[in-house]
Amino acid sequence: MRLHIETFTVHKRFALTISRGTTAQTTNLWVRVEDEGIEGWGEASPFSIGSHPQTTENLLAALQQVSPLLEKYSCCDRQQIEHLLTEVKLPSAACAAIDMALHDWLGKKVGLPLWKLWGLERSRIVPTSVTIGINSPEGARQRVRDWFSEEARIKYRAIKVKLGSPDGIDCDRAMLLAVLDEAPANISISVDANGGWNLDDAIKMCSLLENYSVKYVEQPLNSDINTDDFYRLYNQSSLPIFVDESCFNSRDLPRLAGCVHGINIKLMKSGGLSVAMRMIHTAKASGLQVMFGCYSDSVLANTAAAQLSPLADYLDLDSHLNLIDDPFTGATIQEGCLVPNNLPGLGVYRADRVK
Numbered sequence: 001m002r003l004h005i006e007t008f009t010v011h012k013r014f015a016l017t018i019s020r021g022t023t024a025q026t027t028n029l030w031v032r033v034e035d036e037g038i039e040g041w042g043e044a045s046p047f048s049i050g051s052h053p054q055t056t057e058n059l060l061a062a063l064q065q066v067s068p069l070l071e072k073y074s075c076c077d078r079q080q081i082e083h084l085l086t087e088v089k090l091p092s093a094a095c096a097a098i099d100m101a102l103h104d105w106l107g108k109k110v111g112l113p114l115w116k117l118w119g120l121e122r123s124r125i126v127p128t129s130v131t132i133g134i135n136s137p138e139g140a141r142q143r144v145r146d147w148f149s150e151e152a153r154i155k156y157r158a159i160k161v162k163l164g165s166p167d168g169i170d171c172d173r174a175m176l177l178a179v180l181d182e183a184p185a186n187i188s189i190s191v192d193a194n195g196g197w198n199l200d201d202a203i204k205m206c207s208l209l210e211n212y213s214v215k216y217v218e219q220p221l222n223s224d225i226n227t228d229d230f231y232r233l234y235n236q237s238s239l240p241i242f243v244d245e246s247c248f249n250s251r252d253l254p255r256l257a258g259c260v261h262g263i264n265i266k267l268m269k270s271g272g273l274s275v276a277m278r279m280i281h282t283a284k285a286s287g288l289q290v291m292f293g294c295y296s297d298s299v300l301a302n303t304a305a306a307q308l309s310p311l312a313d314y315l316d317l318d319s320h321l322n323l324i325d326d327p328f329t330g331a332t333i334q335e336g337c338l339v340p341n342n343l344p345g346l347g348v349y350r351a352d353r354v355k
Contacts, residue, residue: 001035001075003067003098005060010298010323014143016133019164019196020048026296027056030327031063031097033105035075040105041348042097043301047268049223049245054091054268062094070098075105082274092248092271099272100304100346107345114273114307115340124310127336129158129190130318134165137178144182157336158188160218160316164196169205180212190314192218195245199229206237216240216314218264218291231259242291242314249275250282262289262313267305268297280311289313298323300348303330306340327351 007027015024029044044063046056066088073081081102085095107114115122130147132140140161147156161179163172172193180189191214197205202220209217216239221229223245234241244264247256249271256263263283265276276292283290291314292305299320309315317338320326330348331340341347 001033001070001073003063003070004032004034005063005067006030007056007060008298008327009325010296010327011325012296012322013324014133014146014322016131016162016322018134018162018192019166019194022133023296028296028298029056029059029063029094029097030300031101033070033075033098033101035105036109038075038105038108040075040101040103040108041300041346042100042102042104042272042304043298044093044097045268045295045297045301047093047266047295049269054093059091059094062090063097066090066094075102075109078102078274093268095271095275096267096301097272099274100267100301103273103304103307104345104348111344113340113342113344113347114304115310116342118307120308120310122310122339125306125337125339126309126312126315127157127188128315128317128333128338129160129188130156130321131160131162131316132179133162135175137174140175140178141182144179148184154333155336156187156333158190159183160190160192162192162194163205164193166196169197169201172205173208176209176212188215189213190215190218192244193220195219195222197221199225199232202233203236206233206239206241210238214239216242216262218242219244219246227255227259230256234259234261240289242289244269244293250278253279253282253286253288257286257288260288262291264291264293264316266293266295267301268295273304273308276305276308280308291315292317294319298326298328299330300328300346302338303328303340303346303348306331306338307346309338309340
């Protein structure tokens with residue numbers, strides 16, 4: 001097999017602000033594996049959690065370094081390839097791109113979309129949320145109007161509100177109330193603090209959020225905080241608590257079971273579809289709910305996640321919906337749900353090519 005790597009830059013229609021900063025554009029990697037005259041596609045997008053950011057530059061360097069080591073393998077040698085990537089300590093987003101591409105290759109080889117190859121039902125896919133980043137109350141109102149304008153022509157059914165403002169929970173409260181006032185009726189609301197609260201503030205905010213029919217609270221506490229504080233919050237909040245930055249792969253689940261209600265799986269963070277599938281089964285066996293999320297991913301990576309979405313309780317796969325120059329086409333929004341198509345593999349193709 002041969003590995004081909006290209007960079008591409010995507011720009012957000014609206015810059016996204018969370019507790020850790022603001023993103024307006026990213027340069028991602030398009031990874032293609034070639035074997036037997038078939039190409040499989042994957043994507044690596046940069047992200048930063050804690051002191052070990054996965055930048056475009058180090059992802060590109062890591063993929064270029066491992067590329068010659070993969071030439072002796074076939075795309076069917078997934079177990080051996082995974083062992084190699086673990087040995088060389090390839091960053092998780094680079095692993096995700098290769099694993100995604102190998103799955104896409106297999107689906108194209110047998111002529112089936114991945115969801116069908118796995119025996120999943122697209123009718124079980126829940127709506128994906130669309131994100132309102134940290135903003136002023138009026139800015140948040142405008143962002144709601146942007147998502148739900150007549151021009152958008154898409155009937156979204158869920159909103160995720162980013163809180164954890166550096167200016168404190170009073171600003172969080174004011175912004176949330178503005179979103180609730182502007183949002184259409186019967187919209188599902190969730191909150192993500194991206195680790196922006198301390199324990200006292202998290203307890204106060206969860207108590208407040210209970211009054212507004214919020215579905216769940218994601219990463220209320222910093223990922224560096226030990227599980228004791230999550231356990232205290234778990235026992236004081238009637239809202240489900242999900243974690244994102246505190247959970248990378250299956251090895252994190254045993255310590256989280258019993259102090260949170262669910263986990264957010266992201267392909268870049270976990271290392272791909274293979275690891276995500278293990279996490280889903282481990283989480284379900286541990287009594288945890290599952291959601292899928294994204295970073296600044298194009299429709300390529302989000303379509304890959306959508307292949308597994310019939311197994312998810314919640315979805316937050318909206319990053320590509322905020323891009324003005326996504327080079328790919330794949331899963332589409334239907335009744336507020338991101339639904340993969342019937343094409344083999346991931347079912348993704350270049351947006352400038354008619355399929």
